[in-house]
Amino acid sequence: MHEVLQGLNPEQRAAVTLPPQHALILAGAGSGKTRVLTSRIAWLLETGEAGPHEIMAVTFTNKAAREMASRLAGLLPEALRPGLRRMWVGTFHALANRLLRIHHQAAGLPQMFQILDTADQLSAIKRLLKRLNVSEQSAPPRELLSFINAHKEQGLRPDKVAAESRRAERFLPLWQEYEAQCQREGVVDFAELLLRSDELLARDEALRAHYRARFRHVLVDEFQDTNALQYRWLQRFAADPVTGEAGAFLFCVGDDDQSIYGFRGALARNLMRFEQEFRVQAVIRLERNYRSHGNILAAANAIIAHNRERLGKNLWTEADEGEPIRVFQAPEDGAEARFVAEEIGNLLREGVSADEIAVLYRANAQSRALEHALLAAGIPYRVHGGQRFFDRAEIKHALAYLRLLLLPDDETAFLRVVNFPPRGIGARTLEALAAQRDGQTDISAAATRLAGRPGAALQGFLQLIERLREQTREVPLPELVERVIAGSGLRTHYAAERDGGDRLENLDELVSAASDFVAQMASEGIEAQGHEMLALFLQHAALESGEQQAEAGQTAVQLMTVHASKGLEFDVVFLTGLEEGLFPHQNSLYADGGVEEERRLMYVAVTRAKKRLYLSWSDIRMLHGQTEYHQPSRFLEEIPPELLLWLNAKRRERKGGDLAPSRVTAVPQSSSGAANGWRSGERVRHPKFGEGVILAVEGAGAHAQASVKFGPEVGVKQLLLSVAPLERL
């Protein structure tokens, strides 16, 4: 038997060895999805069905792309490895970026176009509003931002969107202006990378024909997370079974039960759409789970069975039942965290590796209490996500200087650093500059026209940039970065600042990140220096969030959100904060299908665990500086009770034999969660405020008060339950 196929089960093998055609692989959690993907590529290469340059593999995260590349290298015989460089592997955004760089002219972009991350995009929008004299009240920047992004992610341009609401009427012209501004400045936002490259392929038939001929196989991971634009983007490369037009075969792998990015436009329906539109004959289900013990899998299956909108599948395993799922009720979040830390301490003493323990939570804000407890217990941990390296203020400043070297028109970058460190260029000067420019002239031309001190200060800045630009043209990247950090005055500035130490360290880290990057590029056979390498580095910074790497040699407990845990697995998982309003999250209760998405998130969380799973919740939790009273999550009730072991909650008492309790309705101490028959999490209607959800109930009798969250315009209201005309929904 072929080596690549060894150890695969019949379904996996069938998927890996499919003849060239469109294929849909429905792969449940822990069913060996990544293995199938990489084995498929290895199979294509080794059987000579395709050369590396004829293969494209698309993922959603950089982590997944790296994982795929490295596992593939491990699978292939030495002789085939060097060829891997010619394969296109990456995220949608990285691959779209690659296309646009190659064809920037045809795409109507300057060669050195820069990428705006969400923060940059927001500041570009604010600047736009200021320039057009539109108040932020009449057009809230954040709303405008999501309006723009949501439409672009559906593949739309302003002229294709009907001004059917007052909001759309107001936003559409602003969106148009925003696009014009980006175009002028030579920058693109995340969605634009995809949209622009999609339009390029749509418009340019020769180009499309070229890529359709080039790529024979396109493999897509996490297909349930694709949005409308990404689907269309893939279509551009694919063979069309209806018209018979040649193109790539799509090999799409996904799991509708793990679709957790609906909030940013992902459509799990794309799985079905793909099957129909591409007349997919080869649909293969991978339902055998290799990861979790039986009880964990049974819990996951039971939870997800509560969802109505799903293709339907049932994971099975040959593993034994394993341990029961441990459940812990804490009186407050600090106690929950201490419980987690204590249990982890025991596990570590029993010899469990810290790397094999994960603490998961719904929202990043929850990590604080957990970190506190772990720190106190002396347990090493690593927090994933949260503030990213390239998002730090000092790093963004340095990157802005670097961007200006390549793209003088990048106004987002210009405004970020024109007066940082302070050099006497204040609001007044910038206003004068804006007046001089009249929305037309470029910055330097306008600056020369400015007289007096403001003019001199501005020209000083521009000369600084020009000098740095000249000095760095041919310099190796790490030195280039260092020169800019020093020459810009950033280093001196932070050195003089009282708490500037951390920031200086981060700037140093940016220099080493540049070194690492150069080394990585060299290993991929890419050698360059000066501005050429800088361009690559800036793309890398924009497209990779820059998660800090684990410290070598140090094992640590992993802390992360449930979202961040997708695709990972651990021997022991602590799933914390299982409370109504938190998990499922408050905001999800309004959205259409919101709770189902939360349930899928729960499913993802549970299926991360291999051997042992802890579920915990806290009656009282500090959130946003407020004490909130919570009921246990509905998801707890969806797990068959015989799978659970209550470590401390009231429901633990067993009647007679070993009958476990049937419901987890524990809690209410008199003052928390429920009063006068009302409980948090309940949906209610108020004649004046409309529909809402009870966040918390406090007090009792005539004084019982509820905080109720109504629609966006109303917000949260405090209501006396004895008085307020609330109606249960």
Add this chain to the structure above:
DNA sequence: CAGAATACTTTTTTT
């Protein structure tokens, strides 16, 4: 203009 003080929002998830 710069830095300090105050006010205000944001708090789900990510390329």
Add this chain to the structure above:
DNA sequence: AAGTATTCTG
């Protein structure tokens, strides 16, 4: 609670 944005003061 904590971070950002705005206003105030020297």
